Amino acid sequence: MTVQEKTSSVQSQQRTPLVSRAALVRWVIILALVAVLEFTTRTGMISQSLMVPPSEILTRLASIVPTEQFGQDAARTLTTILVAFSIGLVLGIPLGVFLWRVPAAGRILEPFIVTGYAMPTLLFYPVLLALMGLNAGPIIVIAASMSLIPIALTTMVALNAIKPILHKLANSVSASPRQYYLKVLFPAATPLIFPGVKLGFIYAVIGTVAMEFILASQGVGFRAGFYYRELNTADMWAYIAVVIVLSVLVNSVLTWLEKRIRRDML
Amino acid sequence: MSQVSPIDSVEHDSDVVFDNIGMTFGTASGVTHAVANVSGAIPEGKFVSVIGPSGCGKSTLLDMVGGLLKPTQGSVSINGESVTGPRRDTAMVFQEDSTLHWRTVLDNVAFGLEVKGLPKAERHERARRMIELVGLTGFEDHRPGQLSGGMKQRVAIARALAMEPRVLLMDEPFGALDQQTRQFIGRELLRIWEKTRNRVLFITHDIQEAVYLSDEVWVMSARPSVVKEVVTIDLPRPRPEGTHALPRFRELEDHLWALVKVEAEKTLGPGARLA
Numbered sequence: 007m008t009v010q011e012k013t014s015s016v017q018s019q020q021r022t023p024l025v026s027r028a029a030l031v032r033w034v035i036i037l038a039l040v041a042v043l044e045f046t047t048r049t050g051m052i053s054q055s056l057m058v059p060p061s062e063i064l065t066r067l068a069s070i071v072p073t074e075q076f077g078q079d080a081a082r083t084l085t086t087i088l089v090a091f092s093i094g095l096v097l098g099i100p101l102g103v104f105l106w107r108v109p110a111a112g113r114i115l116e117p118f119i120v121t122g123y124a125m126p127t128l129l130f131y132p133v134l135l136a137l138m139g140l141n142a143g144p145i146i147v148i149a150a151s152m153s154l155i156p157i158a159l160t161t162m163v164a165l166n167a168i169k170p171i172l173h174k175l176a177n178s179v180s181a182s183p184r185q186y187y188l189k190v191l192f193p194a195a196t197p198l199i200f201p202g203v204k205l206g207f208i209y210a211v212i213g214t215v216a217m218e219f220i221l222a223s224q225g226v227g228f229r230a231g232f233y234y235r236e237l238n239t240a241d242m243w244a245y246i247a248v249v250i251v252l253s254v255l256v257n258s259v260l261t262w263l264e265k266r267i268r269r270d271m272l
Numbered sequence: 273m274s275q276v277s278p279i280d281s282v283e284h285d286s287d288v289v290f291d292n293i294g295m296t297f298g299t300a301s302g303v304t305h306a307v308a309n310v311s312g313a314i315p316e317g318k319f320v321s322v323i324g325p326s327g328c329g330k331s332t333l334l335d336m337v338g339g340l341l342k343p344t345q346g347s348v349s350i351n352g353e354s355v356t357g358p359r360r361d362t363a364m365v366f367q368e369d370s371t372l373h374w375r376t377v378l379d380n381v382a383f384g385l386e387v388k389g390l391p392k393a394e395r396h397e398r399a400r401r402m403i404e405l406v407g408l409t410g411f412e413d414h415r416p417g418q419l420s421g422g423m424k425q426r427v428a429i430a431r432a433l434a435m436e437p438r439v440l441l442m443d444e445p446f447g448a449l450d451q452q453t454r455q456f457i458g459r460e461l462l463r464i465w466e467k468t469r470n471r472v473l474f475i476t477h478d479i480q481e482a483v484y485l486s487d488e489v490w491v492m493s494a495r496p497s498v499v500k501e502v503v504t505i506d507l508p509r510p511r512p513e514g515t516h517a518l519p520r521f522r523e524l525e526d527h528l529w530a531l532v533k534v535e536a537e538k539t540l541g542p543g544a545r546l547a
C-alpha cells in the first residue's frame with residue numbers, strides 16, 4: 007500500500023513539470039507566431055488586404071464583442087452547433103448500436119456511411135435552402151449529418167471491441183437488457199466512443215461555421231463571410247479569431263472530459 | 273449408445289444432471305466435436321472436479337451447465353428443471369479475467385448482487401465479507417488495472433461467492449495463482465463450502481487440488497470428450513492441512529495421474545512429455 011502510494015506520487019512528481027514545460031513551450035510558440043504576424047503585417051511583408059496585425063484584430067474585437075449584434079451572432083452559432091451535435095449524438099449512438107447488433111446491416115450500410123464521411127455534404131446546402139428557407143434549419147441538417155457519422159462509426163467499433171467475456175459475465179448473472187447496456191456495454195465502450203464524440207463535435211462546429219460563411223442571415227461564420235465579401239479584412243479576421251477561440255475552448259473542455267472519463271474507467 | 277449410462281434411481285431431483293449432453297461447434301474451418309455424450313450427476317452438497325487434457329471441452333461443459341451454451345445434444349437439468357438459460361441460483365467464475373475495469377474491487381464483487389437488485393448497503397456489506405475471505409482487504413477501492421492477474425481472479429471468485437449460489441461453476445479459478453495462494457484460497461473455499469454445501473463443479477488441471485477439494489473427480493477423455501472415469505475421493509472431511517500426506521491421498525493422486533497421462537498423450541501425440 008504505502009509502497010504503491012510512494013511510487014505513484016513519484017510518478018506524478020515527475021509528470022507535472024514535464025506537462026507544464028510542454029505547455030510553456032506551446033505558449034512560446036503561439037506568442038512567437040503572433041509576433042511574427044505582427045511584424046510581417048506591419049512591415050507590409052504580408053499585405054494588409056490579406057491579414058491585419060494581431061494587435062488590430064484585438065482592438066477590433068474590443069469594439070465588436072460588446073455590441074448586441076455580436077451577442078446575437080454568437081448565440082445563433084452556438085445554439086446551431088449544440089443542436090446539430092445533440093442530433094448527431096441522439097441519432098449516431100443508436101445507429102452505432104444498431105450496426106453492432108445487426109452485423110449484416112453493418113456490413114451492408116458501412117460503405118454508405120464511410121462514403122457519407124468522405125463526401126462534401128455541403129453540396130446539398132442549396133437544395134436544403136430551397137426546401138427549408140434561409141434559417142438555421144438547413145445548417146443544422148448538414149452539421150448534424152456530419153457530426154453523426156464519426157459518432158456512429160466509433161460506437162460500432164467500440165462495441166465490437168468489447169471482450170466476449172463481458173457478454174458472458176452479464177449473461178451469467180442474468181442481467182436484464184437494460185442492465186446489460188447501462189452497467190456493462192456503455193461503461194466498457196465509453197473510453198473508445200469518446201474520441202468519436204469529440205470528432206462529432208468538431209464536425210458540428212466546422213459544418214455550422216462553413217455553412218454560415220457560404221450563406222446565412224446571422225452567425226459568426228456569416229459575419230466573417232460578410233466582411234470578406236466587403237473586403238473588410240480587419241473585421242473578417244476579428245470574427246475568424248472568435249471562431250478560433252471558440253474551437254480551442256471547446257476542444258480543451260472535451261479533452262478535459264475525456265481525461266476524466268479515462269481516469270475513472272481505466 | 274454404450275456410453276450412455278441410464279439415469280438410475282440413486283439420482284435425485286435436486287441434483288445437477290447431465291443427460292447424455294454433447295456439443296458440436298460448426299465453424300468456417302469445419303466442425304469440432306467439443307463434447308460428446310457426457311452423462312452423470314452432481315448430487316446435492318457435493319464438490320465435483322473435472323480434469324482432462326487442454327481443449328477437451330471442459331469450459332464448454334461448464335458453459336452448458338451455466339446456461340450460456342445450448343447443448344447440441346441431450347440436456348442438463350438442475351432441481352429437475354431443464355437448463356434453458358442462465359439461472360439465478362447459479363454463479364460462474366470464468367477462466368479468463370472477467371473483472372469490469374471501470375469498477376472498484378468492491379463494486380466488482382457486488383456486481384452480481386447489484387444486478388439481482390440488492391440495496392447498496394446490503395450488497396456492499398456482503399461484498400466486504402467476501403473480499404476479506406479472498407484476502408483482498410485494503411483493496412476495496414482499487415480498480416482491476418491496479419491488481420495482479422491472481423488478484424483479479426480472486427475478485428471474480430468473491431463475486432461468485434457473494435451471490436450465494438446453489439450451484440457454483442468454476443473454470444480453473446486458481447489458474448493465475450501461485451502455489452501458496454492457491455492452497456490458501458483452496459482451503460478458504462472448502463471452509464465456506466463446508467458451511468453452504470452447495471453443488472460445485474470445479475475445473476482444474478491440478479490433480480492435487482482436485483483430490484484435496486473434491487468428493488468426486490471426473491476425468492475427461494481427449495476430444496470428442498466423454499467422462500472416462502469418475503473417481504470417488506473417499507478422504508474424510510473436514511480435510512486439515514496434513515491431508516496431502518495421507519497414503520490414500522497419494523494413491524488417488526497416482527491413479528488420476530495415470531488416467532490423465534493416457535488422455536494427454538492422445539491429444540499431444542505419443543511420446544509427448546507432461547510438464
Ligand SMILES: Nc1ncnc2c1ncn2[C@@H]1O[C@H](COP(=O)(O)OP(=O)(O)OP(=O)(O)O)[C@@H](O)[C@H]1O
Pocket residue numbers: 297298299304305306325326327328329330331332333367
Ligand atoms: N465458440 C466456439 N466455436 C468453435 N469452437 C469452439 C468454441 N469454443 C470452443 N471450441 C472448441 O471446442 C473445444 C473445447 O474447448 P474448451 O474451451 O471447452 O476446452 P477446455 O477443455 O476448456 O480447454 P482448456 O483446458 O485449454 O481451457 C476446443 O477444440 C475449441 O477449439
Ligand SMILES: [Mg+2]
Pocket residue numbers: 330331332367443
Ligand atoms: Mg477451458
